[in-house]
Amino acid sequence: xxxxxxxxxxxxxxxxxxxxxxxxxxxxxxxxxxxxxxxxxxxxxxxxxxxxxxxxxxxxxxxxxxxxxxxxxxxxxxxxxxxxxxxxxxxxxxxxxxxxxxxxxxxxxxxxxxxxxxxxxxxxxxxxxxxxxxxxxxxxxxxxxxxxxxxxxxxxxxxxxxxxxxxx
Numbered sequence: 759x760x761x762x763x764x765x766x767x768x769x770x771x772x773x774x775x776x777x778x779x780x781x782x783x784x785x786x787x788x789x790x791x792x793x794x795x796x797x798x799x800x801x802x803x804x805x806x807x808x809x810x811x812x813x814x815x816x817x818x819x820x821x822x823x824x825x826x827x828x829x830x831x832x833x834x835x836x837x838x839x840x841x842x843x844x845x846x847x848x849x850x851x852x853x854x855x856x857x858x859x860x861x862x863x864x865x866x867x868x869x870x871x872x873x874x875x876x877x878x879x880x881x882x883x884x885x886x887x888x889x890x891x892x893x894x895x896x897x898x899x900x901x902x903x904x905x906x907x908x909x910x911x912x913x914x915x916x917x918x919x920x921x922x923x924x925x926x
Contacts (some may be wrong), residue, residue: 782866791905793891794868802844802925803870809842810834810889810897818901821848834899835872835887844870852887859921867920868892873908875916884918 780889798804823833832852847858856874862897867873875886875898888898892908908917 760842770849775882791895792894794893797892799834800868800870802842803868804921805842805893806838806844806870807897808891810903813838813899813903814905816899818899829899829903831886831888831899834903835889838889839841839923844925846926847923853883853887855887855904855923856884856921859923861919862922864920868922870922870925872923874918874921874923875913876918877916886916890920 766846777881778916779899791811791855806881813825813834815830816825816834819828819829819910821833821838821868822828822830826836827833829837830899832850832855835855836847836849839847847855850858852874853855855872860880862868862871867890872888873888874884875888878886888896888906888908890896891905894907895905896908897903900906906913908914
């Protein structure tokens with residue numbers, strides 16, 4: 759019976775061409791983004807970016823906080839900051855990461871600062887966190903971990919603040 763199914767309906771990629779599952783997990787790696795070389799002269803940011811880029815393409819997993827479990831947004835940022843040697847945060851929530859940062863104005867934001875959003879899902883306070891990489895771009899645990907513009911209408915409508923952790 760299984761062989762009959764596979765020969766007639768199974769194994770036919772044309773049956774589900776627009777399935778998000780297929781492209782999300784199998785065929786579409788995240789878009790590449792080249793951080794300007796001049797930004798990498800900051801050793802702390804270079805270390806943060808190196809750790810963060812190791813995780814490009816990992817899927818979003820609620821509560822995840824390591825490569826073995828994958829990540830959610832705050833697990834990703836906490837893991838990157840700690841494992842890059844920039845700042846030992848332990849595992850913090852998005853709000854917890856905001857709480858340890860010094861607020862930074864949009865004009866003073868630098869690569870390596872964190873960027874915080876509210877209202878991305880139904881929770882009080884900060885609901886999403888990412889690492890700002892400069893030029894209106896961030897690396898974050900969307901689904902999957904990727905570089906994204908902060909200048910889209912979605913992210914602008916949820917923007918809350920930039921913050922700078924106390925880097926070592």
